[in-house]
Amino acid sequence: MTPNIAIVQVESAHWRTPRLWLPLFLLWIPALVLAPLVLFIVLLYCVAARVNAWRAIAALWGIVCALPGTNVHVETHDARVRVRIL
């Protein structure tokens, strides 16, 4: 499943952002537009590096689809960052 929403919150001692719900699914629109260019660059790299192009594309796609469920929470004395990918 591709990532749909990223929840980001950043706090510091002096300011804090609201919990931002970023609609990652909207990135599909520019991604589809740029897809031919990106695929061309990936294929060029695969030909130059003698790497199986299908395996490379499958690896990159697998990483994108595995991102949902990732949580990162870092807290220090005067700052806090939270990122969740749904």
Next chain:
Amino acid sequence: MNVNRHQILEMLAAGKITTDEAERLLAALEPEPAAAEFTGRTSNGATVKTRARYLRVLVEADESMTGMKGQTTVNVRVPMQLLRAGVRLASLIPAQAHQHLDEALNRHGVPLTLSQIKPENLEELIDHLEDLTVDVDGKEGNATKVRVFCE
């Protein structure tokens, strides 16, 4: 009630963490109940071990470790599927680069031969990560803790 549990409940009361996060932190303080979550029962009462879905890394470091004032906490949860997808990135490394990478790794004290690593070996390694639990406590006077486990 120990100090860590009290701190978690204070953060929950102050609204700094959600109830889900408080529950996970409390569960992280008690490793045995977390391990028990891996087992379930079928309708006929047989015990079934469910697969771990996430790798959790919890780090608590004090000033002596980080050089920063106050305690630093890192809580990372990574889907196991992401680890499996990540190991496939090794297929993107050109064959002619393997020798250079092996030499660089050896120079830095990592005796690894990339060309001999196969995806199925790494899959087996990730599968066995489900049984991994790492607990590191700092020396006396040092409040640093590191926990790595699967859930």
